[in-house]
Amino acid sequence: MSAPTAAVAAADSAAASGAEAPPVFSVDGLWKVFGPRADRVPADPALASLDAAELRARTGCTAAVRDVSFDVRKGEVFVVMGLSGSGKSTLVRCLTRLIEPTAGRIVIDGEDVRAMDKARLRELRRHRAAMVFQHFGLLPHRTVLDNVAYGLEIQGMGRAARREKAAEVVAKVGLAGMEHRRPAQLSGGQRQRVGLARALAVDPEVLLFDEPFSALDPLIRRDMQDEVARLHREEGRTMVFITHDLQEALRLGDRIALMRDGRVVQLGTPEEIVGAPADDYVRAFVQDVPREQVLTVRTAMRPASPAERTATGPTVAPGTTVSEAIETVAAAGAPARVLDEGECVGVVDAETLLHVVAGHPTPSDAADRSVAEPGTGGPVDGAAGRPADSGGGAGASTTADGSAVAGSAKAGTSASADEAGEAPAGPAASEESV
Numbered sequence: 001m002s003a004p005t006a007a008v009a010a011a012d013s014a015a016a017s018g019a020e021a022p023p024v025f026s027v028d029g030l031w032k033v034f035g036p037r038a039d040r041v042p043a044d045p046a047l048a049s050l051d052a053a054e055l056r057a058r059t060g061c062t063a064a065v066r067d068v069s070f071d072v073r074k075g076e077v078f079v080v081m082g083l084s085g086s087g088k089s090t091l092v093r094c095l096t097r098l099i100e101p102t103a104g105r106i107v108i109d110g111e112d113v114r115a116m117d118k119a120r121l122r123e124l125r126r127h128r129a130a131m132v133f134q135h136f137g138l139l140p141h142r143t144v145l146d147n148v149a150y151g152l153e154i155q156g157m158g159r160a161a162r163r164e165k166a167a168e169v170v171a172k173v174g175l176a177g178m179e180h181r182r183p184a185q186l187s188g189g190q191r192q193r194v195g196l197a198r199a200l201a202v203d204p205e206v207l208l209f210d211e212p213f214s215a216l217d218p219l220i221r222r223d224m225q226d227e228v229a230r231l232h233r234e235e236g237r238t239m240v241f242i243t244h245d246l247q248e249a250l251r252l253g254d255r256i257a258l259m260r261d262g263r264v265v266q267l268g269t270p271e272e273i274v275g276a277p278a279d280d281y282v283r284a285f286v287q288d289v290p291r292e293q294v295l296t297v298r299t300a301m302r303p304a305s306p307a308e309r310t311a312t313g314p315t316v317a318p319g320t321t322v323s324e325a326i327e328t329v330a331a332a333g334a335p336a337r338v339l340d341e342g343e344c345v346g347v348v349d350a351e352t353l354l355h356v357v358a359g360h361p362t363p364s365d366a367a368d369r370s371v372a373e374p375g376t377g378g379p380v381d382g383a384a385g386r387p388a389d390s391g392g393g394a395g396a397s398t399t400a401d402g403s404a405v406a407g408s409a410k411a412g413t414s415a416s417a418d419e420a421g422e423a424p425a426g427p428a429a430s431e432e433s434v
């Protein structure tokens with residue numbers, strides 16, 4: 001945090017290198033089953049293949065997370081999205097064992113999380129993967145500054161040093177001047193900023209956000225999303241962000257894992273999810289998204305003719321959204337060349353751009369279809385069960401089993417002290433919940 005320039009460079013290189021960026025978290029074949037003798041479920045293929053209702057009827061168990069695999073890459077915002085009860089919170093809590101996984105592997109920076117003893121786990125939650133909760137869990141009798149310094153206090157940092165560090169982070173999240181207020185004297189959005197500052201103060205490698213903004217009104221929510229995007233841009237910090245809100249996922253996510261009934265039904269960039277939904281469920285999920293604001297000219301472009309390659313006239317970068325390209329093409333009254341590091345990689349014109357807006361197949365859709373397995377309903381690589389163009393390293397399960405979303409019986413979901421009552425969220429709360 002103290003060297004933003006280096007951090008920005010790291011973020012840029014992580015973003016630029018895409019699939020090459022090393023994973024921070026690596027999750028493989030993860031299961032969390034609640035209920036009696038839960039571990040027999042992943043171990044027995046006959047039980048593991050049952051849908052939610054059958055599994056409950058036969059075993060009394062709920063499989064909240066079912067055979068999920070993915071990597072979180074350094075410097076990315078990895079969004080876990082899905083309807084209520086799809087398994088988002090359980091999945092993310094498993095990452096630091098706030099909830100004990102039933103089966104599978106979780107690795108952080110090469111270290112096996114499931115093999116960690118209590119001391120190592122505490123260290124993981126205090127220093128390496130801090131959680132920001134929806135219910136901020138601030139300590140009511142402490143000032144903003146002391147709430148933010150709390151995690152540092154737990155770490156054993158001296159008073160002067162932690163207050164100095166806390167003041168720096170308070171300013172960073174836009175609360176300068178409010179250091180001496182108590183939580184009751186703050187708005188909801190400001191309290192959430194304190195929660196964010198407290199997590200940031202411990203300078204964690206990964207920030208885990210559990211629906212942090214869902215209690216906020218829409219304008220403040222947007223503000224907080226901008227704040228997270230800014231922090232990410234400036235610091236390049238790796239973030240895992242849970243939300244049930246598609247707009248939020250599309251705004252913040254470098255990649256999105258879309259969950260249904262405990263499975264990841266598609267994992268990909270916003271553009272991949274909106275432009276090439278893996279199945280009918282995902283298609284229905286994204287059907288109201290304005291495609292031109294999410295899809296880029298990479299999706300819309302057609303090959304350039306030899307003459308176009310060397311022509312002059314308007315140009316756009318490959319990451320330009322279709323709606324921005326429409327403005328360029330309309331203003332110029334001519335097609336635009338797509339330039340990637342000076343090289344012409346394609347052309348967009350009124351026709352190709354309108355096809356995207358209308359939801360018609362584009363040249364890049366056609367290329368996707370040529371690698372899609374027949375019958376998968378989308379560009380899923382049948383062998384690995386992965387989206388064909390998700391950039392690798394990310395396992396998406398094949399289409400979910402079609403059972404109803406088991407979202408109702410959420411009683412005691414996280415079974416942790418982390419959000420309960422006045423218990424402070426963040427490092428200390430994490431510790432209490434084991």
Ligand SMILES: Nc1ncnc2c1ncn2[C@@H]1O[C@H](COP(=O)(O)OP(=O)(O)OP(=O)(O)O)[C@@H](O)[C@H]1O
Nearest residue numbers: 034064084085086087088089090406409410412413
């Ligand atoms: N402690 C528990 N005991 C039994 N079932 C549980 C427990 N915690 C969660 N579940 C069940 O696991 C499934 C996934 O729950 P989870 O809270 O992870 O979903 P979610 O996607 O985070 O939902 P929400 O958006 O409502 O928070 C649900 O069916 C839920 O009822």
